[in-house]
Amino acid sequence: MTGPTADRLLRDAAARLAAAEVASPDFDAAELLAHVLGTTRGSLPRGGPVGTEAAAEFERLVDRRAARVPLQHLTGLVGFRYLELAVGPGVFVPRPETEVLAGWAVDAARALVDQGRAPVVVDLCTGSGAIALSVATEVPQATVHAVELDASAHAWAERNLSGSGVGLRLGDMAEAFPELDGSVDVVVANPPYIPLEAYESVAPEARDHDPSLALWSGEDGLDAMRTVERVAARLLVPGGQVGAEHADVQGDAAPRLFREAGRWLEVRDHRDLAGRPRFVTARLVPQDRAQPGRLTG
Numbered sequence: 504m505t506g507p508t509a510d511r512l513l514r515d516a517a518a519r520l521a522a523a524e525v526a527s528p529d530f531d532a533a534e535l536l537a538h539v540l541g542t543t544r545g546s547l548p549r550g551g552p553v554g555t556e557a558a559a560e561f562e563r564l565v566d567r568r569a570a571r572v573p574l575q576h577l578t579g580l581v582g583f584r585y586l587e588l589a590v591g592p593g594v595f596v597p598r599p600e601t602e603v604l605a606g607w608a609v610d611a612a613r614a615l616v617d618q619g620r621a622p623v624v625v626d627l628c629t630g631s632g633a634i635a636l637s638v639a640t641e642v643p644q645a646t647v648h649a650v651e652l653d654a655s656a657h658a659w660a661e662r663n664l665s666g667s668g669v670g671l672r673l674g675d676m677a678e679a680f681p682e683l684d685g686s687v688d689v690v691v692a693n694p695p696y697i698p699l700e701a702y703e704s705v706a707p708e709a710r711d712h713d714p715s716l717a718l719w720s721g722e723d724g725l726d727a728m729r730t731v732e733r734v735a736a737r738l739l740v741p742g743g744q745v746g747a748e749h750a751d752v753q754g755d756a757a758p759r760l761f762r763e764a765g766r767w768l769e770v771r772d773h774r775d776l777a778g779r780p781r782f783v784t785a786r787l788v789p790q791d792r793a794q795p796g797r798l799t800g
Contacts, residue, residue, distance in 0.1 A: 506558040510549050512536060516565045523569040531574050535564045538578045583633045586640065588663050590631055593655030597633040600748075600775040601693050604782045605637040607746050607773065608691040612642040615688055621646065625683065625738055627676040627692035627731055628652070632660035634691055635669045648672070650679040677730050680738060687738040693748040694727035724750055728757055736766055741789040746782055754780025761785045 513532050520528035533544040539561045540547070553561070564577050575581040575596045581588050583597050584605055590596050608624065615622040622645045626635035629649035639647045648670040651657040657673045664671050672679060676692070728747060735745035745767075749757040754772050761767045767785035775781035 506553050506555040508550055509536060509547050509553050512553060512558060512561060513547075513549075516561070519565060519569050523571065525568060525571070531568055532565065534574060535568065535577060536561050539564065581631075584637050584641075586633070586636055588631050588633055588636070590659060593653075594659035595630040595656065597631055597693075600777070600779075600781055601633065603773065603775050604691065604693060604746055604748050605634045607782070607784060608634060608638050608689055609641045611689045611744050611746070612638055612645045616642060616644045620688070622688040623683065623686060624648070624689045624691065625680060625687050626650075627679070627690065627734060628694045628727070629660050629671070630656050630693065632663040632667075632669065632671070634693065635660075635671075636664055636667055638689075638691075639664075639667045639669050646670075648680060648683065650674055650676050652676065676734055679734065684737050685740060688740060688743050690731075690735040690738055690743070690745040691747070692731045692735075692745075694731050695724075723756070724753060725756060725760060728753075728760055732761055732764055736764070736787060739787040741787060743787050744784060745787070746784040748782045749780070751775075751779040751781065757783045758785075 513529075513536060516532035516535070517528040520531055525531055530544075533547060536553075537544050537547055539557050540553070567577055568574060573596055575590045576592060579589060579591055581590050581596055584602050588597065608626075612622040612624055622642070624635075624638050624642075624645050624647045626632075626638070626647065626649040629635050629651045632649060635647050635649035638645055647668070649660065649664065650672045651660050652673075652675050654673060657671070660671055676694075680687075728749060731745070731747045735743075735747075739745065745761075747757070758770050758772045761770045761783060766788055768788050770783065770785040772780050772783050
């Protein structure tokens with residue numbers, strides 16, 4: 504016995520998701536049906552019938568998505584640059600805007616390869632391993648290390664990074680990789696950066712389902728960024744580069760943090776694909792040139 508057509512299922516599901524204030528109801532409905540049918544959005548049998556069992560499973564997933572369970576938790580996968588990563592409860596779901604930061608890290612590592620060097624890259628707060636795996640995949644000449652504090656997230660990173668050659672550790676980024684001090688070329692991080700006072704404004708998908716360690720970072724949202732700045736200064740070679748994601752409202756505050764440390768040149772902020780301030784980059788100067796509050800690039 505056959506069930507309703509795919510078009511009808513998608514239309515009804517999108518309406519339910521829109522009523523639940525899901526940001527992309529049409530996309531999410533199509534992704535869920537494609538997941539159930541084992542196909543892609545572009546290959547959905549729009550006018551064709553969907554079996555009753557598949558339709559029932561689709562309805563179940565739509566109910567959960569309407570309850571604001573993240574889409575990626577329901578499909579178990581997320582696309583990130585050229586990768587498909589396994590994600591689920593216990594790990595921060597990487598967002599499209601972070602792909603721009605990953606691209607910066609890839610470009611920074613490639614530039615060193617073009618100079619005949621084998622770059623060393625460290626990914627702090629790796630989460631699912633998205634940035635570390637992007638660099639390792641796209642710049643195979645690089646030696647990539649990653650660290651994650653949350654044990655559940657680390658387990659997801661371990662799964663995604665298996666066989667990649669990335670050196671993954673469980674631990675606090677503040678004390679990570681002491682044996683690499685002064686020898687790293689590129690440090691990249693997507694740290695937590697949401698101020699505690701912003702709790703009510705955060706989307707339920709993140710607030711209720713992403714690990715709290717991946718979200719909150721003190722009263723101003725910059726506690727973890729301060730740690731990134733200190734750790735990057737410890738790890739990097741003179742002239743090495745750091746790139747770190749921040750909230751779109753921190754486009755002035757995050758670069759100022761690096762400028763006021765007095766040990767960075769070329770401090771710049773960068774925008775994401777939507778044109779919003781998204782990540783800061785800086786280059787470490789030799790220690791004998793560092794003066795607090797003086798070096799701004």
